[in-house]
Amino acid sequence: MTTTLQAFLIVSAGLFSIGLLAALSRRHAIFILIGIELMLAAANLNFIAFWRFAPQPHQPTGVMFAIFSIAISAAEAAIGLAMVIAVYRHYHTTNVDQFDQLKG
Amino acid sequence: MLSVSKGMSRWVMHYLCLIPAVPFAASLIILSLPNARRGSAAALAVTGQVAALALSVLAFLPTLQTNGFRAVQNFTWFAFGDNALRIGFVLDPLAAAMALMISLVGLCIFVFSIGYMAEDKNFVRFFAYLSFFSGAMLGVVIANSLLLLFIFWELVGLASYLLIGFWIERPSAAAAAKKAFITTRIGDMGFFLGILWLYNRSGTLLFYDSGKGCLESAGLAMLGASATFIALLIFFGAVGKSGQFPLHVWLPDAMEGPTPVSALIHAATMVAAGVFLLARVYPLFSLGAVNGVTSSLTVVVWIGVTTALMAALIAIAQADIKRILAYSTVSQLGLMMVSLGVGGVAAGIMHLLAHGFFKALLFLGSGSVIHGCHGEQDIRNMGGLRRFMPVTFVTYAIGMMALSGFPLLFSGGWTKEEILHDIGHWPPSRAPYYLMLAGVVLTALYMTRQIIYVFLGKPRAVAEHAHESARVMTMPLIVLALGAILLSVVLTPAWPWLYAYLSGESVHFEIARLIQPMLFVSLVLVSAGIGVGFWMYRKAGMQDGDRPSEIDPLEYAQPALFRFLANKMWVDELYAHTVIAFSWMAARLSDWLDRYFWDGLVRGFGAIGQLFATFTTGVDERGINAGADETTVAARGLGRLMSAAHSGQIQVYLGVIAIGMLALLLLYAWLA
């Protein structure tokens, strides 16, 4: 069985869906962050896959995107965790149901 | 005749205006003095009057020079647009004689006042007013313009207003002053219209202006038929000022003023102004005369006759010493008017001059009596005063004889005869002549009555404590009494100097003319009057006892007639119930119209506006505003609905984003 683009995309979509599910359904802020990381991973997988099956694979465009994306997600994770800790200190909870300061 | 140099004559003309100006200046200075400077006030006033007298004498001299002397000094008062209003002063026998009489009689009254008003707390103000009065009257006689004459005329009115109401804390004095001012002003309005009319027709108000004046032929020629109306309007002013019927009502009330004021008003100044005015503008009256009769002069005659008789009758039934004299003044003025009306201008003015002396004498005498009786004015409470007040009695008797017109010795007799002579030759009717003869009898009668009540018989009530007045008061009486007698010298038909002087004729002495038929007529009539008086009042005046005689002999005989006369023929009451009531009603009506009708109209318009406003408010509230309100409510609901979506739950937001993305994906797939 040859590896096709489709297979990668299916895996990536699955991964994204799992991440989305986590971000939407978990109540704990850390899990939501993990869900977001999963979605980012799915996006990176897409970058690599589209690059690998593109007409000119010798140029490392997709790899570069993936590397940047990973760096950004690392930074985002760091900030996200810091914010979670700050929120926790303020509210003494990490349950996102109780954060409704954005209410209009 | 005396000779007067040309230079002096010119000097006199140049300074003629000083005759009224000096008393005016004295008045102003006195007015600024504090109340305590009584001595200075009296001194200033008397000095001013002496100066006016001296100037009058100076002015009198040139008029002796030639017959019918007349000099004028005209000047422009002000220029309006490119026209000028000119006024001026005139010196002629009429003006000079009047000025002399006014300043001389005025001086006597001033001196008398020093004694009479000695106790008054407003002494200073009194002399200021007196000087002002005298200045205004002197101005009237030397004015050479009807306008200037009117100006001084009004100032005379002002002065009389101030002086009649001098005892201002007495309501009756204030009321009398008001009555005098308003009544004379009614006449003045006619006079004012006459001035306007005359000015309109002749284009000038100057009497004499080297041929162009309104009393000179050129000016008179422009008047035409309107002269009668102009003359009557001017006469209306004189009626007011000289107390002629129907405007005589103020004169008796003017007795509320201090007695020297009454003397001044009744003798030298105010009332004389009306007669003088007629004499001054006589050419207007006699314009187009046939046989010396014009319609305006006829009116003057009949008004004069009515006034003279009416006042003489009323005088018989009065009890107030001054009121009797007041009515006698009214009566004598009526006689003067008749004299002017029948053409006897010189006779009328002669009587005016003589009357000035003896009426001032009588009033000052009555002042002396009142002063001696401590303010009592009712003749029924007097009696027997001849013993206590000999000087007053003798001088008063002289005045009484002069007023009655007793022939030969007294000035009044000569002038009265002259007047009666003129009236007797009036072509249209003999009636005035007989009526005036009756007037002579009546005058003698009421003066006899007064003398009997006041001086003869036994003292009653207050008279027991009477005393003769001080010399400062008796001296003027003596001077005036001498004047009343000595004036005869220039009045007799044998040497009618004053007559000639006033009418600009030459005079020569002729003793045969002394005896005239009129002399006997007069003698009989006056004797009859005095005799009847003594017979009628012999008991009433002479009776003993402390109580005054309760019933007047006339009242005993004719109670209704007496009541009619004592109440002044009810003229005052008639006016109060007609003219005055009507005017007051008009005033109330005007006020009412203003408050309710005119303002009501305005408020009606306002109400229409308000109605419109209410309507638009309705439209606004129910229509436009309601729609706007609904829209707002809907917008609010929508907002509430929308805000519900913003729960603030981050996961909800995320989910919505996810659904949105999915939807976009599906849309994309569907489009592709």
Next chain:
Amino acid sequence: MVGMITAIIFIPLLGALAVWVWPQRNCRVIALIFNAISAACAMGLWREFDATGTGMQFVERHAWIPAINAEYLVGVDGLSLLLVLLTSLIVPFAFVAGPTPGGRGFDATMLVMQSALYGTFTAQNFVLWFLFYEMSLIPAFLLIKIWGGENRDRAATKFFLYTFLGSVAMLLSFLGIYFAKGTFDFSALASLGKNGLLTGKLAWFAFAGIFIGLAVKVPLFPFHTWLPDAYQTAPTGVSMILTGVLSKMGVYGFVRLLLPLFPNEIKIIGPWLLVLAVCSIVFAPLAAWAQRDLKRMVAYLSINHLGYCMLALFAVAASPTVTANIDTHAALSGVFMQIFNHGITAAALFYFVGLLEQRRGVRGIRDFGGLMQRTPLLCGWMSVAIFSSLGLPGLNGFIGEFLIFKGAFAITALFTSIAVIGLLVTAIVFVRTMQSLFSGPLAEGCSAFPDLLRREKLVLVPVTLLMFAIGIAPQFMFNIFNMTVVHMTRLFG
């Protein structure tokens, strides 16, 4: 000397500003200083004024609103100068009329009004004139409404609505004229007016609008009912300005606008206008007779005195035949004299009523009595003002009234003869007032009156001297406007 008029107009405005920023305590002094400056300028204007010139002098012309042809155009002739002088005299007089509970707001408002008055009397272009005309109305409204006495709201509203409606009518008429003729310039309109400015119905509408606007302001019977209320309620100083100067705006308007612009219309309804004037003259003093409130009484007599002005003006303008020069001159000179005389005399009368009210607290005629015993000086000086008002010769009132009657009698003898009743009734009213105020026993509540204070005497001396001066030697007043009279006679003739 160009710029002088602008200075006169704007100095009081500056004064208003200065008063507003200054500490409360000294505001009256500041106001008086600015008054003195503008009065000095007015005096300068008089000094420089060429009494032999007929036209406008010291003219200043600047572009202002070119779109509607409205220029900033000011200038004075004899009549304007007379009124400028009157304003300069009356406003300070009103300022010193006594303590008013106003403070700087009051003073500033008065100064704004003064500025507007100067503007009204000097503007020679309708738009500018109307601006100032309305600008005087608002301060007057505020002064009555805020600082007035009893019933001030009602009186102020009535005053405002009445005069404002009149103004609106006038504005509409002028817009009509502008659309027909394309100019707002007074002199241009006057020269057009000689041959009939407008024709047909438009002319009558325009005439009626302007007539009503001005008649309300004067006021002419029967448009006068706002006046007694307003004068009665306004503080003394304001009443003085209202009667002394503001009412003259109406007369001024008649002379400057209505008579030159509508000669034909006035000729047609002339008799009716004369009837109105005679009604003013006769009914107003009759109504005054029935008043119990001194201020209201003086207010009614004001109507009467302005009625004389109207009588003469209408007589001159409505005369069906060509009148002699001397009569027109007499009538116009009389009107101008009367404007000035009534200004100072009526202001002085209101001042005296104010003094009495200050001392007694009320001002009903029956609240006083026997004052002569207690306050002879006050009574004496007040009598001078009263006699001046009733037209006693020797005082200022007589000169104007005599000339008015002289001119009017020659033209319409009948109406003038009826108008003489007004003179008589005025005398009755005044003499009755003097009787109940000055004579009789001293009334209760008057026993502690002080006589005239030094300050009050200082105020009264110049005004009274002026009354005597005009009454005895009036030539200096005639010099101001003689050439204007000649010029206007040519205009009307």
